[in-house]
Amino acid sequence: MNGVFMKDQLIIFDTTLRDGEQSPGASMTRDEKVRIAKALERLKVDVIEAGFPAASPGDFEAVQAVAKIIKDSTVCGLARALDKDIDRAGEALKQAGRRRIHTFIATSPIHMQMKLNMSPEQVIEYAVRAVKRARQYTDDVEFSPEDAGRSEEDFLCRILEAVIDAGATTLNIPDTVGYSIPQQFGATIANLMARIPNADKAIFSVHCHNDLGLAVANSLSAVMNGARQVECTINGLGERAGNASLEEVVMAVRTRQDVFACQTRIDTREILTCSKLVSTITGFPVQPNKAIVGANAFAHEAGIHQDGVLKSRETYEIMRAEDVGWSANRMVLGKHSGRNAFKSRITELGFEFASEAEINDAFARFKLLADKKHEIFDEDLQALISETSTEGEEERVKLISLKVCSETGEVPNAQVTLRIDNKEAVGCAEGGGVVDATLKAIEQLVKTEATLALYSVNNITNGTDAQGEVTVRLEKAGRIVNGLGADTDIVVASAKAYINAVNKLHQPNERQHPQMAEV
Ligand code: KIV
Ligand code: ZN
Numbered sequence: 001m002n003g004v005f006m007k008d009q010l011i012i013f014d015t016t017l018r019d020g021e022q023s024p025g026a027s028m029t030r031d032e033k034v035r036i037a038k039a040l041e042r043l044k045v046d047v048i049e050a051g052f053p054a055a056s057p058g059d060f061e062a063v064q065a066v067a068k069i070i071k072d073s074t075v076c077g078l079a080r081a082l083d084k085d086i087d088r089a090g091e092a093l094k095q096a097g098r099r100r101i102h103t104f105i106a107t108s109p110i111h112m113q114m115k116l117n118m119s120p121e122q123v124i125e126y127a128v129r130a131v132k133r134a135r136q137y138t139d140d141v142e143f144s145p146e147d148a149g150r151s152e153e154d155f156l157c158r159i160l161e162a163v164i165d166a167g168a169t170t171l172n173i174p175d176t177v178g179y180s181i182p183q184q185f186g187a188t189i190a191n192l193m194a195r196i197p198n199a200d201k202a203i204f205s206v207h208c209h210n211d212l213g214l215a216v217a218n219s220l221s222a223v224m225n226g227a228r229q230v231e232c233t234i235n236g237l238g239e240r241a242g243n244a245s246l247e248e249v250v251m252a253v254r255t256r257q258d259v260f261a262c263q264t265r266i267d268t269r270e271i272l273t274c275s276k277l278v279s280t281i282t283g284f285p286v287q288p289n290k291a292i293v294g295a296n297a298f299a300h301e302a303g304i305h306q307d308g309v310l311k312s313r314e315t316y317e318i319m320r321a322e323d324v325g326w327s328a329n330r331m332v333l334g335k336h337s338g339r340n341a342f343k344s345r346i347t348e349l350g351f352e353f354a355s356e357a358e359i360n361d362a363f364a365r366f367k368l369l370a371d372k373k374h375e376i377f378d379e380d381l382q383a384l385i386s387e388t389s390t391e392g393e394e395e396r397v398k399l400i401s402l403k404v405c406s407e408t409g410e411v412p413n414a415q416v417t418l419r420i421d422n423k424e425a426v427g428c429a430e431g432g433g434v435v436d437a438t439l440k441a442i443e444q445l446v447k448t449e450a451t452l453a454l455y456s457v458n459n460i461t462n463g464t465d466a467q468g469e470v471t472v473r474l475e476k477a478g479r480i481v482n483g484l485g486a487d488t489d490i491v492v493a494s495a496k497a498y499i500n501a502v503n504k505l506h507q508p509n510e511r512q513h514p515q516m517a518e519v
Contacts (some may be wrong), residue, residue: 107159349378414429
């Protein structure tokens with residue numbers, strides 16, 4: 001190679017649409033998944049885990065829709081080590097240009113005994129059978145020994161050797177409960193690769209959860225010890241404390257090329273757009289001090305830092321903000337922008353309209369917004385489209401009008417008119433403030449009796465004319481839903497968010513959790 005050192009490729013496997021969706025309240029509709037999948041494709045993610053097709057008909061359709069539309073990334077479906085799950089995944093992925101089936105079974109003593117009630121020999125038998133069946137659908141088969149972080153190394157060696165012989169091409173080592181410590185996890189990867197006789201026939205991957213805040217550190221330690229695929233999610237979304245965050249893994253590898261013997265294909269300039277899209281769709285805000293994508297990630301406050309950065313940015317900056325997509329908010333459209341400009345910008349952002357009527361409706365809402373707010377940014381457009389993504393279903397509850405009164409020395413009150421199942425109803429309530437009064441007036445009409453588990457407001461862009469984006473989390477009988485609403489008036493945004501959550505509570509949710517269901 002003329003003395004040129006070629007670095008290995010580090011495969012980036014994104015599981016925002018599968019493990020990310022397992023965060024309570026983060027479930028996504030089929031259209032939302034397709035939109036995120038397209039953004040991931042633009043980010044140049046190698047593998048997109050689109051879901052768990054056996055979980056429900058809705059999950060199956062979502063994986064199918066992603067498989068149909070994605071051209072450049074491999075589309076993957078999760079399946080327990082069961083014939084019916086693998087067949088379902090194979091079917092959902094049929095139309096994918098590149099498809100992968102990811103099958104798994106638990107291997108830790110506690111999971112095998114308490115959850116599966118199976119002997120280690122039976123677990124190997126199921127794993128081998130599953131991999132062979134998956135190979136009937138695709139040559140690209142991934143196997144995960146669930147809870148590998150607490151599994152015995154000798155047993156991992158046995159089962160992994162057997163699944164490679166059966167045709168697995170990627171071996172993913174999950175730290176399912178986020179129990180591992182970087183040095184030890186890295187050593188496990190190195191040991192497995194050294195001890196398994198046919199290890200060279202597969203790529204080693206890792207999938208780390210963040211219960212101890214170590215998901216990224218564990219993933220990077222594994223990469224330094226030979227792993228060549230990392231499973232991660234945008235914004236670190238995922239079960240409990242989440243998964244390893246894609247943006248942190250990617251930027252660590254890119255920034256410390258002196259340390260890592262590999263590089264990714266990720267177009268890092270797309271990171272921020274992806275982060276915002278996932279946050280908007282799921283209603284999980286990004287904390288301001290979050291690495292890479294938090295609002296303060298590149299902001300310098302202390303005078304000494306500012307002085308240093310102005311003289312030479314490298315004094316305090318190890319990455320360039322623009323390399324991960326931060327540029328000053330770009331004014332993309334305004335009051336005088338026409339329908340074509342609107343449509344083409346929306347399309348560039350990865351949204352697709354099902355009909356001319358849908359474009360007209362979105363354009364009308366854009367015009368209303370542009371009347372209130374002179375400069376419209378990409379973030380505004382994303383919020384505008386996301387809050388009305390109902391996949392063609394008629395919403396049960398709709399906001400017709402809202403009137404609030406707030407005066408010093410008086411009790412704030414609100415009057416809300418809703419259309420519920422096509423009938424108009426008016427509710428009035430008083431509250432500690434106008435938001436409180438508005439939500440009480442809505443609840444009076446919709447009677448969910450749900451607990452308000454979260455209420456948060458974020459500004460989408462800067463300035464006092466910015467849209468406020470409100471997230472409302474409702475909890476009822478163990479079910480958690482997030483509602484989103486955006487408006488230049490945060491009281492209206494709050495009403496929209498509450499109604500959005502109420503509509504989600506009414507939608508049936510019969511999906512199975514992949515890791516809870518028995519084998
Ligand atoms: O955390 C985990 O073990 C998983 C598996 C299904 C890979 O998500
Ligand atoms: Zn996981």
